[in-house]
Amino acid sequence: MTAAIALGIAAKKFAVEVDPRELAAMEVLPGVNCGACGFPGCAGYAKALVAGKIEPNLCPPGGAELVTKLARILGVEAVVMARQTAVVLCQGDNRKAQLRFRYLGLEDCNAAQRIAGGSKACPGGCIGLASCLRACPFDAIEITADGLAVINRERCTGCRKCVAVCPRNVIRMTPYESSIHVMCNSHDKGAAVRKYCQVGCIGCHICNKTVPDAYKVEDFLATVVYERDAEAVEAIVKCPTRCIRDFNEGYPEGSTFLPLKNDKSDAA
Amino acid sequence: MKLRTFKGGIHPPDNKQWTSHKAIEDCPLPDELVVPLSQHIGAPSVVCVEVGQHVAKGQEVGSAKGFVSVPVHASTSGEVVAIESRPHPFGASLPAVVIKPDGEDSWSYNLQFTDPGSLTSDEVIEKVRQAGVVGMGGAAFPAHVKMSPPPEKPIRTLLFNGVECEPYLTSDHRMMLEESERVLQGIALLQYVYGAERVVIGVEANKPDAIALLKEQCAGASIEILPLEVKYPQGAEKQLIVAATGREVPSGGLPMDVGAAVHNVSTAAAVTDAVMLGRPLIERVCTVTGPAIKEPKNLRVRIGMPLSHLVEVCGGLVEEPGKIILGGPMMGFTQVGFDTPVIRGSSGLLLLREEDVAKSPEGPCIRCARCVQACPMNLLPTTIAAYARRDLVAETEEYCAMDCIECGSCSYVCPARIPLVQSIRYGKAALLAKKRNALL
C-alpha cells in the first residue's frame, strides 16, 4: 500500500512529458534506422515529426502505406512521393569490360578505387567488389559471378545507402515506374569506350535520332528522359552496343533476379 | 660489438647483390622527357613556360607555389612540345611538361662556382629552394622547409641517412662509395645551416666498404660514422633517430620535436650542387634491378625519363613482368605500365617476375601478434586494420593510426596475408576526410 502511494507521488514528481503521438509514430515506422529520412534513426524521425513541420513522406522504406498512417496520426494531409529505385548503370562485368591491371588487395570498392583509380579500364564502370551489397540493409543487391552489381527493383526501398557508398557514382536513383535505362556511366569518347568495353555507350546518337524526346546525349553519354519512358522502348534494338536495357524484360546477364512478370517466388 | 638499432622491424632478404658492386652508369637521353609538375610533398608547381618554347638544361619550367613547394626544371635542353596530363607514378594522370631533347644538353646559364663561406645561412637555404632540392630517399619533402625549423625547436643532432634499408636498392650505397666528396661537402653545408652539436651518418652494417671509406674521409672532422644493425626499416627517419640518439619522436610529432633533423646522403650531394655550382636537381641515381630485367644497373637518370627507356638501356626484359615497382619492394609504388616518368624521389625501378608476386588469398586473423612485434612504431596493426575495415574511424584514431609510417613490415610478416598496410591507409584516409569535414 505504502509502496503504491509512494510510487504514485514519485510518478507525478518525476514525470517526463512524452507525446503519445510520438509513441504511435514509433510503432508504425519500419524500425530499420537506415537514416534515409535524414534523422538519427526512426526515433529521431518520430520526434521531429511530432515537434515540427516535417513532412510525413520522408521515409522511403515505409512507402505510401506509411505516409497515410503517419498522416492520420499527426492529423495532416498525406502527400505521397513517387517511389524511387536504385539502378547500377553499368553492364561491364569482367567478361565484357577490360581491366588495366590485376588488383590483389582489400575486397572493397572504395579501397580499390584508391589504387590508381581502380583496376577497371573504364573510369565510370562498376568495380564489383560488393561495397554496395554490404551497405544495403534490405538485401536488395547481388554481385554476379562475373563481378557486376545488380539491384533488385522490387526489394529496393530507395534508402540511398548504396548511392552514398559507391566510389564510382554508378548507382542512380530512378523512378520506379521507368524500367528502361542506358546502362553506362562513362563520358569517354566512343573510340575509347569501344576499346575497353563491349557494352558501353559510345555516344553515337542513334537512340536520340530514333526517339528524340526520350533520350538526351551529353558528353558522349546517353540517358533516358524518364518522363518519356514509354517511347524509349523503340530505340533499344537500334543501339549498336546493346547498352539500353528494359528491366521489365530481364536483369543484366548473370543476375539471378527475375523481372516482376516472371517472378513467382516473391509473393511480396 | 653490438650495433645500435630500434625495437621491432623485419629482416627481408636484401637482394642487393644484383647491383651493389656495379658503378654508376650514365643513362643516354631518350626521345621525350615528361617532367611532372607534382613530384614532391606540398603544392604542385605552376607551369611557367609555353608550348613551342625552347628551354635550356636547368631552366625553371614550373615555379613553386607557396612555401611548402619547389620549382621544377627542364632536365635537358630542348623544345616544350606539350603541357598536358600524363600518367604519373602515383596512379592518376597529372599535368606535366613534355620536352623533346635537342641533343645539345646545354645548361641555362654559365654555372658559377660559389664559395659557400661567403653565403649566409638564409642564402644557402634560398639556393637549395631554387634548385628544387627535395628528399631523395623517396619521400620528396622540400629540403628548404626542413632546413627552416622554427627558432623554438633548435636542431641538436643532424643525422644523415646512408642506411638504404629497402631490399634491392643500392643507389645511396654507390653514391657514398663513388661521390663521397659531394656528399661530405653537402653535409658540411647543412651543418653550417643547422649548427647542430652532433653530426652522424648512419650506415647499415651490410655496407662495410662504405663505412670504411667514410670513416677514412671523416677522420679528423667531427662527423660520426655510425654502423647500424641490418634491419628494415632502419632507414625510416624516426627509427634512425631512435637508433642514433635513443630519443623517440612523440606521437603525431616531427623529428624537430626531439631536436633532430634527418637528410638522405643523396640529398646532401644535391645540396652541394645547388649551393656551390648553382645546379638544380635534374638527375639522380636510380637502381634498375630485379629478376625480370636483363642487366641490372645503377643508372644516373634525368628527371622525366620514361621507365620504358630505362628498361631498354638495361638490356630489356627477361620476361613479361609480374609487377613493376618504382622504388623499393616494401614502400615503392606499383606502376600500371612503363609509360610513367622517373621523378625526383624515384630511388629504384624493380621488375619482378610473375612467380615473385605473392598471390595467396587472405585468411582470418588469428591474433598471432607477429605484426605487433614487427611494427617499428609500436602500434597494433591488426587492431587498426580491423577497425578501419569496419569503418569505425574514431577507434582507429584511438589506436594512433596516424602514427603509422606505412613501412609494410606488418603486411610482410602476416601469415594470413592480410593486406594490413592497405587497410590502415584506408583508415587514415577516412580519418583525414572526417577531420576535413569537421573543419568545414
Place this chain on the structure above:
Amino acid sequence: MSDLLVILVSAIFVNNFVLARFLGICPFLGVSKKVETALGMGMAVTFVMTVATVVTWFVQYFILIPFGIEYLQTIAFILVIASLVQLVEMVIQKVSPVLYQSLGIFLPLITTNCAVLGLAVLNIQKDYTFLEGIVFAIGAALGFTLALVLFAGLRERLELCTVPQSFRGTAIALVTAGLLSLAFMGFAGLVKG
C-alpha cells in the same frame, strides 16, 4: 573487520553473483556490448542493490517477523524492489536521458532480475547483521559490475574477430561467458565457504 573483508571478497570474486551463482544473466548478456553502457548499468545496479538490502532488511526484521508473516517474504521483497527500480528509472530519465536511452529496456529488467531478489533473500538466509548485509550488497554489486565490464571488454574485442557463421552473435557470447566463469572458478578456495 576481517569478517567484513571476507564477505566483500567472497561476494566480488569467489561467489560472483553472475559468474558463480548465475544470477542476473539477462542484463549481463543484454547490456554488455559496450564498456560505457556496462559501467552505467553496473552503477544503477549498485544503487538498487544497496538500497534494496537496507529496505528489505528493515521489512524483514520490523514487519514480517514481528507480525509472524515470514511466508509473505517473497511477495513483500518483490514489491519493494519493483517500486525501487521504478523510482530509479524515473530519476535516470530526468537526470541523464542519454543513459536512459542506452540502457533502454534493461532498467525495468533489474526489477525482475533474480540477482537483486536473490541478494535480498540470501542476506536473510545467511543471518547477516545490518552492516554485514550492506557490505554483502556492495560486494555483490561490485562483482556484478566487474563481470559486466569484463564481459563488455571481451565483446568489444569479439566485434573485430572473424567468427564462424554458426557461432555469430549470441552463441559466441555465451561461449565466452562460460569461459569467463571457468576463469573465475580459479578464485575458489580463496575464502573458506
